[in-house]
Amino acid sequence: MPTIRYWRRFAAAVVASVIACNATPQAAAAAPSPRTDEWWFRTWAVQSKIWPMTRGAGVTVAVIDSGVNARLPELAHAVVPGVDLVDHSTDGRVDLDTESPGHGTATAAQISGQGGGSSGYVGLAPEAKVLPIRISHSDGGQTPEAIKTAVDHGAKVINMSYGADATVMTPVHCSPDLAPAIGYALQHDVVLVASSGNEGAGSNWPSQPASCPGVLAVGAVTKELHPWVQTERQNYVTIAAPGGDMRLLDKQGRMHNGAGTSSAAALTAAAVALIRAKNPAMPARTIIQRVLATARPVGSPGWNNRTGFGLLDISAAIDPVGHPVSATAPNPIYDAFERWQKQISSTSPTPKQLLQSPIASNRAKKSTFLSSGTLWLIAGGGLAATLIGVVAIALILRSRNRFRRA
Structure with a gap:
């Protein structure tokens, strides 16, 4: 008959066996396969070069837009509860877009679509989470609150695929109202x-928030990697990403053809999520520096006003060992914001000279600060900014970043 010692040894062996089985590394979930018409996966060699390193796990991307239909199978496991800044009737996981088939849903799917559903649509960072922040596309004044809300809810990347006409803001085409929110985001990495x-190809009017210092402004390229015909020609453009000849998922789960810098921004936000997931200790400042320094020229080498420093190169930006970038490499986005912030907070008795452009020009011009509906004049003994009047300025948010219907 087995002794007590035998049974003790037997039990110990069983426990050790169970522990060993549980300790065996589990195979990672299979990566979803993108659709053949998601051509940007081939452009960036995502499946062979990027996804073996990371698919974005652990990073939350805020999508400030019309809300996101989280019930679609393509997005069901990607969208976390967000915030509705319009009427607080939802938590952001409903797309209430009335002007297009679902701008927020399309943007979110490009970032972290899971595959599945009837479309099989896959995002560039399918393991990242989307935090939907719903705003009204007729009220550009909600952007500062939306940015702060996104930061407070844990987003490490914020995507803003929309814009308001900032022509009246000169020479920096950005309302000073946005400076505290942008600064808040940058301070929180x-x-x-x-x-x-x-x-x-038309009016080419400057668009905020892309025009604001501190923001990575994204132009669009086509499948052939040429500048998309309607991408803006502006001195604030810093990088380019696919945006022409796109296939997009709408809020009903249907596919549409489209084009626009909305897609370019969404894919760039997803790329930044991948970089952050692979390099969790890398500061946002360094990420921006690397994104600009490793970009591939579109056309002639150097910066241009359509594609910035060039096409985003994810495999280079994500790999600081294989593609080192000097710590002293230019960082015009952060430099521009810091200069702009100093000018706004200045107590000089005369209007300050604001930077003309963080990239294309070092010249400055004198100007008062035009905010949304308010004219401010720097005045009086270098002690305070005195409010002297109210000016009605309509910051009409236009739908120019919408994808068109099929």
Whole structure:
């Protein structure tokens, strides 16, 4: 008959066996397969070069837009509860867009679509989470609150695929009302991404928040990696990403053709999420520096006003060992914001000279500060900014970043 010692040894062996089985590494979940018409996966060699390193796990991307339909199978496991800044009737996980088939849903799917559903649509960072922040596309004044809300809810990347006409803001085409929110995000190590605008073949009016210092402004390229015809020609453009010849998922789960810098911004935000997931200790400032320094020229080498420093190169930006970038490499986005912030907070008795452009020009011009509906004049003994009047300025948020219906 087995002794007590035998049974003790037997039990110990069983426990050890169970522990060993549980300790065996589990195979990672299979990566979803993108659709063949998601051509940007081939452009960036995502499946062979990027996804073996990371698919974005652990990073939350805020999508400031019309809300996101989280019930779609393509997004069901990607969207976390967000905030509705319009009427607080939802938690952001409903797309209430009435002007297009679902702008917020399309943007979110490009970032972290899971595959599945009837479309099989896959995002660039399928393991990242989307935090939907719903705003009204007729009220550009909600952007500062939306940025702060996104930061407070844990977003490390904020995507803003929309814009308001900032022509009246000179010479920096950005309302000073946005400066505290942008500064709040940068202080909390958050990367801000925005679409540069879709009026390059027309009025080409500057678009905020992309035009604001401190924001990564994204232009669009086509499948052939040429500048998209309608991408804006602006001195605030810093980088380019795919935005022409796109296939997009709408809020009903249907596919549409589209084009625009909205897509370019969404894919850039997803790329930043991948970089952050692979390099969790890398500061946002360094990420921006690397994104700009490793970009591939579009056309002639150097910066241009359609594609900035060039096409975003994810495999280079994500790999600081294989693609080192000097700590002293230029960082015009942060430099521009710091200069702008100093000018806004200055107590000089005369209007300060604001930077003309963080990239294209070092010249400055004198100006008063035009905010949304308020004219401010720097005045009086270098002690305070005195409010002297109210000016009605309509910051009409246009739908130029919408994808068109099929």
